[in-house]
Amino acid sequence: MKTPALQRAFFLLLLSVVTLAFGWVLAPFFGAVFWAITLAMMFDPIYQRIQTAFRGRKNLAALTTLLLCLLIVILPMTLVASTLVAEASGLTQRLKAGDLNFRAYFQQVLEALPNWLTDWLDRLGLSNMQGVIDRIYSGLAQGGQMLATNALAIGQNTFDFLVSFVIMLYLLFFLLRDGRELSALVRNSVPMARDHTHYLFNKFTTVVRATVKGNVVVAVVQGALGGLAFWALGIHGAVLWGVVMAFLSLLPAVGAALVWAPVAIYLISTGSLWQGVGLTIWGVVAIGLSDNVLRPLLVGKDTKMPDYLVLVSTIGGMSLFGINGFVIGPTIAAMFMAFWAVFNRSEYEDAPLENGPS
Template sequence: MLRTNISARALSGGLLDVLIRAGLITVLVLFCFQIFHPFLNLMLWALILAITLYPLHALIKRKLVNKDGHAATLIVVVALALLMVPIYLLGTSISESIQGTLAILKSDSLQIPLPSEKIASLPLIGQPLYDYWMQAATNMSSVFMKLMPYIKSIGLTLLGKMADVGVGFLLFIGALIIAGVFMAYGENGERSALAITSRLSGPERGPRITELCTATIRAVAQGVVGIAFIQMLLVGVGFVLMGVPGAGLLAMVALLMGIMQLPVLLVTLPVIAYVFATEGTTLATIVFGIYSLIAGMADNVLKPLMLGRGVDVPMPVILIGALGGMVSGGFIGLFIGPVALAVGYQLFWQWVQDQPSAEGLNETPQIDAVNETPKVEAMNDQRPL
């Protein structure tokens, strides 16, 4: 009885120690996550960029320079120089659009033609639409005063979205610089990733999971984000050279639509129609129309070339990842969402395919044809009853 009480006390004491240690570890993990959480998106984006650009880093190191730090610095400097061009064009376009709109409103040069009498004869909405149109054509100031609260609300929303885009660009630049640091220590990072995955999933599956994650990240980043960025540059250059109003904003819309796997032609076709309607049919507009059509359909040629190099990820997975990332993480989520969901998708199916074979579970004991007894070694152990 005494031994039983001592064993029970020892068991309860050991269980209490385990619970205390587990609680302390949980508190430490939560506290570390709370500290690291403000930098989570930045570090994830930097890791994605580093994994995507590391083959280029290895090529530059092998061909041009012989040091990891110099190769990483060269990639970061060139990438920042290339990023300044769309950022400058976007800022210039937004500034010109705002100034043009304010100038039109101040000069009272906005003239609305009188409505046709046929509009009043339309059923249901004809007469209210005719009255409202007539008021806007004859007394624009009163209509503008009525619409001012809605215009103010829409303007504040647009300003908020533009601020989010600006913050996204700043975070992207910071992530690119941190990615350069990651690439400079790429070999150490690879060994660390192998050690972590091997510790979590075993020494046999660890290298396979590391290779799977790396290939998926590169495939999604190059085949989705890379193609969308290329299309944005092609479309944006054409819009700027043709003098399309809001060229920077339209190029940004083309980038977002490319990441969400929507056809960029939804942006280029209305712009082509607008250019032909305002400029007429000239050699410049014809060349612009052909160029914009080719730029809008460039993803059909680039996707088989770039997506085929990595892991095959279904397009619905990319679309869901982009939409979900946009809702949950804003502009940065558009980049992180497809990559994270694609990695999770591939890991899930790898786990499904690596399940134990069902042949061992369906095996039945072999029956001897003469004695009609199962061939089980344990049954050969003849012990007295």
């Protein structure tokens, strides 16, 4: 007989299969869907204000918010990217022409070191980096050859990026317009207590907003400060190195120092003492403190996560999910803590849950 329990079990099985199949269909556009959801959560407060100003006209409010998102996020990124491409092209030409010789720069640094330090490097086998540098140059040459022989694949990747970008904008419009209704539908469909569901959804939204806001602000500030320092010192490709420092700043407590510290060492070793010392002070005080002050303030405060957990989850997330991991990692860590908080409250009903704004 088709008992109600059997019917429900079979329906749940079909529901799981269909849900997994739907996720499989969306998997090729994971990045587009992920960033559409993320940007929708980031710009929802702005959308709500615009909708109120437009007297409830959802389509017009969503379109206006989408245009603001393009102006605030996409246009500056496009301008920086165009400058970045130009400077990267110029750097490549200088490398080919021999104007930039990292082997000679490294040798200059070694020659400027005191004898006791070079003896110590000799014992460690670190003073003779000729073979390592040759392998780096060989790898760069092979990489350039690979890029030249796979131009069609690069074009295909560019086309895929444009398709994903258009899909992201398309989804973003509808998520802005119907996001709260969709969120309420999902909350009501989850077979959990209402207060638990409300707490978990609010926690998820808060963590995503805080992580994106905090990491993006820190990246922009550190990249701008680093690029400004390089421009003031007359270092070629200040925008390029600023973008590199901004990207590396996604790694808390490490980040931009991977770029400015070797440059400061080179300046000090080659006789530009004041420039090197100035860059070191600027890197430690301005760039370093901006990370130590802004990241806990913007990320840790809203997510209520300790700094070390933000660091570990960010690095782990980026190692698993690439650039998307700087959001996914801390979000998973925060949801891990949130689910355990719900579990503890289920075991001890007198432990209250803190519900933030919707």
